Amino acid sequence: MCDTCGCNITHANQHLVKPGGKLSRVEDGREAVTVLKNLLSENDHVAGHNREHFDRHGVLAINLMSSPGSGKTALLEASVELLADKFKIAVIEGDLETENDADRIRARGVPAIQISTGSACHLDAHMVHDALHQLSLDGLDIIFIENVGNLVCPASFDLGQHHNVTLLSTTEGDDKPAKYPVMFRAADLMLLTKADLLAVLDDFDPARAETCLRNLANTAPVITLSAKTGDGLKDWVNWLEQEVSAQRHRIKSGETRRPAIQPDGVQLHAHG
Amino acid sequence: MHEFAVCQDMLQQIESIVAEQQAAAVDIVTVRIGPLSGIEAHLLSQAFPLAAAGTVAEKAELIIETLPIKVKCQLCGAETEAKPNRLVCGQCGDYHTQLLSGDEMLLASLELLKEPQEAIHV
Numbered sequence: 001m002c003d004t005c006g007c008n009i010t011h012a013n014q015h016l017v018k019p020g021g022k023l024s025r026v027e028d029g030r031e032a033v034t035v036l037k038n039l040l041s042e043n044d045h046v047a048g049h050n051r052e053h054f055d056r057h058g059v060l061a062i063n064l065m066s067s068p069g070s071g072k073t074a075l076l077e078a079s080v081e082l083l084a085d086k087f088k089i090a091v092i093e094g095d096l097e098t099e100n101d102a103d104r105i106r107a108r109g110v111p112a113i114q115i116s117t118g119s120a121c122h123l124d125a126h127m128v129h130d131a132l133h134q135l136s137l138d139g140l141d142i143i144f145i146e147n148v149g150n151l152v153c154p155a156s157f158d159l160g161q162h163h164n165v166t167l168l169s170t171t172e173g174d175d176k177p178a179k180y181p182v183m184f185r186a187a188d189l190m191l192l193t194k195a196d197l198l199a200v201l202d203d204f205d206p207a208r209a210e211t212c213l214r215n216l217a218n219t220a221p222v223i224t225l226s227a228k229t230g231d232g233l234k235d236w237v238n239w240l241e242q243e244v245s246a247q248r249h250r251i252k253s254g255e256t257r258r259p260a261i262q263p264d265g266v267q268l269h270a271h272g
Numbered sequence: 273m274h275e276f277a278v279c280q281d282m283l284q285q286i287e288s289i290v291a292e293q294q295a296a297a298v299d300i301v302t303v304r305i306g307p308l309s310g311i312e313a314h315l316l317s318q319a320f321p322l323a324a325a326g327t328v329a330e331k332a333e334l335i336i337e338t339l340p341i342k343v344k345c346q347l348c349g350a351e352t353e354a355k356p357n358r359l360v361c362g363q364c365g366d367y368h369t370q371l372l373s374g375d376e377m378l379l380a381s382l383e384l385l386k387e388p389q390e391a392i393h394v
Contacts, residue, residue, distance in 0.1 A: 030299065031384045033289060039303060039311070039377040042281045122274055153274035156310035156377070181357040182310040214367040217343065217359035 043157055047125035050132065050160025055256050057137035060247040061145065062240075063159055063259065065183060066167035067176075068149030071193040071227055073101045075167065075236075076144055078227040080110045082237050087141035087244065092131045094123040094148045101146065111135060122153035125160055141244055151180040163188040163243060164259040170194045170204045177212035185216045186260050189223065189239060196226040220260070275315040279323035282379055290328045295384035298329040302382070306339045307356045308375035313338055341374030 038044055054061045064072045073093075080089055091112040093101040102114035113131045115123060128145060137143070145161060147154040166187035168176050171194060177184035184190065190213055192206050210222050223239065225232025250257060286298060301320075305311050313336045320334045341354045345361035346369060352362030354374070360367045 029386045031293060031295065031386060033293060033382045033384060035285075035289065035379045035381055037285065037379050039278055039282045039285075039379050041379075042284045120277070122277075124277065152310065153277075156274060156278070178357040181359075182308055185308065185359070212357075215358050215360055217367050217369040217371070219368065 040157065043125045045125075046129050047158035047160040050125055050128055051162070051256055051258075052160075053132060053137065054143065054160060054162070055251055057140060058248065058251050059137050059140045060142045060240075060244050061159075061161040061163075062142065062243075063145045063147055063154075063161035063164050064167065065147045065151075065154045065164060065186075066149060066169070066193075067151045067172060070149070070167045070169035070172065072146050072149070072167055073104055074227040075191070075193060075225075076146065077104060077108060078230070078233060079144075079236070079240075080105065080108045082233060083142070083240065084109075086241070088139050090135055090137075090140050090143050092128060092135070092143065092145045094127070094146060096120070096148065117148060121148055121150050122157055123147050123159055124157045128159045142240065151176070151183045155183040155186045158259075161259055162247060162257045165189045165191060167191045167193050168209060170197045170201055170206075172204075174204045174206070174209040175212055177209065177216060177218075181216050184213055185218055187213070187218060187220050188260050189220050190218075191236065192222065192224040194226060194228070195224045195231055196229045198224075218260070275311060275319040276323055278311055278316065278377070279319045283323055283327050283329060285379060286329050286382065287327060289382060290384060293384055295328075295386055297385045298332040298382055299385050300335060300381075300383035301329060301332050302335045302337065302380045304337045304339055304376045304378040304380045306374040306376040307341055308371070309377040311377050337380065339373050339376055342372040343369035343374075344372050345369050 066072055076091060083089060089110050091105045091110060093112055093114045094117060095101055096117050096119065099114045102112040105112035113134050115127050115131050117127065145159055164186050166184055168190060170192060192209060198204060206224050213222065223232055223235045225236055286301065290298060305313055317334055317336060324330050324332060341356060342351060343354045343359055343361065344351045345364060345366055347366045348361060348364045350361055350363035351372065354362060359369055359371065361369050
């Protein structure tokens with residue numbers, strides 16, 4: 001992905017070993033080193049590389065997260081159809097096993113790279129970095145990264161994306177944001193999927209799902225949609241168009257965007 | 273869970289710092305974890321010895337400092353403590369709050385052993 005592919009672990013190590021530890025001698029033969037760095041700074045360093053790579057190619061990177069079976073791939077299938085005339089798209093698929101999801105996307109004529117994580121329950125920046133080696137970003141407008149279906153672990157790993165989009169399907173509880181606060185706090189957009197089933201489900205209240213999201217101090221927009229019937233997809237496409245345009249603006253002014261996953265606290269403390 | 277992966281990432285960082293400081297081993301690793309980090313302290317402490325086996329931190333003690341969730345209201349300005357799934361202002365109840373602490377996952381500090389033989393005795 002890089003011009004010379006120098007962004008491997010050795011490079012990451014070099015970045016980390018910059019003198020920054022305030023040294024103070026505790027006793028003979030011992031040293032106390034203040035570090036104050038994110039536990040995942042190795043991951044974050046590679047994520048930063050991925051983000052630079054996306055920005056250099058003018059690509060908007062979207063990380064899709066949800067529980068398994070909430071309709072991430074179905075949404076992508078419907079989205080690539082709708083966006084085919086406007087944008088050039090690629091997809092990175094994360095699953096423990098199989099090429100099934102990548103095959104579904106490729107069947108629509110869109111390049112897709114499958115990451116098989118084995119037993120890992122989330123994607124990390126290194127996996128996405130490796131996947132990017134297999135994918136040309138030239139001319140791309142949007143890259144979707146479909147994370148492993150899991151409402152816990154993926155929220156902790158920055159991949160280099162610009163936005164987190166979290167799906168909640170109507171067949172799940174409408175209180176999911178209250179049960180999985182770390183995941184839903186990280187959402188830049190919440191999609192309530194499988195809206196066609198609302199007619200037969202009397203126990204899912206979209207307003208309650210939104211209240212649970214607001215209780216996490218999250219002001220992200222909420223879109224209710226159905227990839228099956230197409231209801232609400234227009235709002236989703238509008239959001240994507242806005243964000244592609246915002247990304248082009250950012251690139252012109254040399255700026256980038258980090259998703260809500262970036263903890264403010266870590267940044268504050270890292271400087272303290 | 274992903275605590276093992278977090279430990280592996282942290283240990284890479286620790287190995288780099290130990291090499292930079294030309295230390296022999298790590299005696300104490302102190303981390304700071306907030307409830308909104310997505311990391312469970314007890315799972316981290318279980319994963320750490322497994323991930324650290326065969327590394328410079330093999331014999332290190334892991335100290336986990338947990339931090340409270342605090343939010344600042346953008347409306348009324350109050351700073352209050354909050355729960356992981358209820359980050360609204362404790363004073364006026366508005367959800368336009370900024371997180372002051374509670375999502376930390378920091379490698380705070382290391383205590384290093386400079387002499388190899390000390391590492392054996394500790």
